Amino acid sequence: MPRGFWRAMPRGLRRPTREAVSAGHAPGLKVPCSELGALRGMDLAGPGIFPPVVRHLYVHVPFCVRRCSYCDFSIAVRKHVPGSEYVDAVLRELELLRDSPGWVNPGASPRAPKASGTHLPSPRAPKASGLETLYLGGGTPSLLPAPDLTRLLTSLREAFGSTPSFDAVEVTLEANPEDVTPESVRAWRGAGVNRVSLGAQSFNDRALQWMHRSHDAARIGAAVRALKDGGIANISLDLIFALPEELHRDWERDLEQAISLLPSHISLYGLTVEPRTPLDRWISRGATHLPADERYADEYLLAHRRLTADGYQFYEVSNAARDGLRSRHNSAYWTGRPYLGLGPAAHSFDGTTRRWNLSAWEAYRRAIAEGRSPVESEEALTPEQEKLERAYLGLRTSEGLSLSNVPTVHLSGWLSAGWVVEQRGRVRCTPEGWLRLDALVPKLFVAKELAT
Numbered sequence: 326m327p328r329g330f331w332r333a334m335p336r337g338l339r340r341p342t343r344e345a346v347s348a349g350h351a352p353g354l355k356v357p358c359s360e361l362g363a364l365r366g367m368d369l370a371g372p373g374i375f376p377p378v379v380r381h382l383y384v385h386v387p388f389c390v391r392r393c394s395y396c397d398f399s400i401a402v403r404k405h406v407p408g409s410e411y412v413d414a415v416l417r418e419l420e421l422l423r424d425s426p427g428w429v430n431p432g433a434s435p436r437a438p439k440a441s442g443t444h445l446p447s448p449r450a451p452k453a454s455g456l457e458t459l460y461l462g463g464g465t466p467s468l469l470p471a472p473d474l475t476r477l478l479t480s481l482r483e484a485f486g487s488t489p490s491f492d493a494v495e496v497t498l499e500a501n502p503e504d505v506t507p508e509s510v511r512a513w514r515g516a517g518v519n520r521v522s523l524g525a526q527s528f529n530d531r532a533l534q535w536m537h538r539s540h541d542a543a544r545i546g547a548a549v550r551a552l553k554d555g556g557i558a559n560i561s562l563d564l565i566f567a568l569p570e571e572l573h574r575d576w577e578r579d580l581e582q583a584i585s586l587l588p589s590h591i592s593l594y595g596l597t598v599e600p601r602t603p604l605d606r607w608i609s610r611g612a613t614h615l616p617a618d619e620r621y622a623d624e625y626l627l628a629h630r631r632l633t634a635d636g637y638q639f640y641e642v643s644n645a646a647r648d649g650l651r652s653r654h655n656s657a658y659w660t661g662r663p664y665l666g667l668g669p670a671a672h673s674f675d676g677t678t679r680r681w682n683l684s685a686w687e688a689y690r691r692a693i694a695e696g697r698s699p700v701e702s703e704e705a706l707t708p709e710q711e712k713l714e715r716a717y718l719g720l721r722t723s724e725g726l727s728l729s730n731v732p733t734v735h736l737s738g739w740l741s742a743g744w745v746v747e748q749r750g751r752v753r754c755t756p757e758g759w760l761r762l763d764a765l766v767p768k769l770f771v772a773k774e775l776a777t
């Protein structure tokens with residue numbers, strides 16, 4: 326199995342962090358869109374600027390207390406998080422958007438005619454709720470002081486028409502275990518957070534130290550208990566697999582420990598080496614080595630078997646949920662829905678065009694302070710890119726692809742190899758197929774048979 330399996334995935338999914346997968350903040354995030362035709366028929370607010378109605382909102386919080394050994398994100402390492410300044414900047418970015426010609430009332434119905442004014446109505450005006458998911462990713466959003474987080478979420482709730490509460494909105498906060506206390510949970514719950522994605526990564530203290538994580542294994546269980554006691558039962562745990570041999574990490578034991586905490590959701594990340602990270606330097610000088618591809622595959626397949634046996638359903642190559650508690654926010658990315666991103670490095674997608682903000686906190690902060698747009702660049706997908714993305718997204722999720730999109734010249738071989746199954750007119754990857762995704766998808770195009 327080629328490690329390059331991950332190369333074909335959105336960059337975030339290759340990363341051993343919980344952050345990027347939710348952020349969609351890699352320029353390479355190529356979200357195909359099963360609904361693209363429908364989106365094209367919608368009344369988009371402007372040429373490649375915004376979704377007509379903001380149903381999925383991502384807010385990027387860039388601060389971390391230290392850099393993890395595998396992480397190459399553009400983070401701002403801070404002992405003291407400038408929470409008030411950060412929230413001011415994000416809300417100012419939103420104001421800049423509201424003043425731009427492409428903005429429409431995010432609380433409006435997607436099919437309703439535009440109001441004569443293009444600006445948001447007064448925050449006090451009654452608004453139908455348009456928002457479905459709000460995701461605070463990072464960085465480490467749980468570092469935001471509680472009063473700043475509360476102010477941020479209160480302002481967003483008003484701006485996006487989700488008054489009087491966020492009850493119907495999936496509001497996810499990414500948290501590191503050491504930040505989870507009864508007090509912080511109370512504040513998060515009071516601010517509207519109803520889902521927490523916890524960066525557990527491993528239950529092996531040596532591995533956690535090697536990763537430069539700032540928690541130990543005991544903190545993970547304590548964090549989960551504090552979350553449940555505080556009324557946040559929808560908890561996702563992130564775990565990293567394929568760690569170097571010399572750490573003697575027992576992957577199966579880690580899986581057991583994770584399962585024993587009964588999280589509603591588990592995300593898996595295979596360790597990859599990103600340039601200019603501590604891990605990259607350690608490998609360059611021979612101080613450590615990534616495991617062989619076979620072990621990488623074995624650990625992935627073991628996780629699939631173990632989690633499935635315990636009632637988790639893999640609805641995406643690296644994400645499994647119990648009781649239907651899938652991440653609604655990440656599912657929006659994987660089904661090509663429009664989303665709006667705020668904050669440094671955040672990405673937005675209007676159905677055809679992606680744009681992304683300046684990634685460095687200082688550059689973002691300066692742009693906002695000077696009243697300039699923080700958008701760094703944008704890209705419109707070509708029809709070929711759209712097709713490729715649609716194929717990747719289809720095959721990486723449990724939805725699969727329509728049978729008509731898989732050339733018969735490949736299908737029988739894939740079926741007999743056990744890489745895909747065919748069910749009710751859909752072709753879905755098996756775990757073995759998911760391991761080969763980046764080899765399978767290009768074949769669809771070599772055959773030049775993929776439906777347009």
Ligand code: SF4
Binds near residue numbers: 388396
């Ligand atoms: S906690 Fe911060 S440094 Fe560590 S992986 Fe996440 S973003 Fe990177």
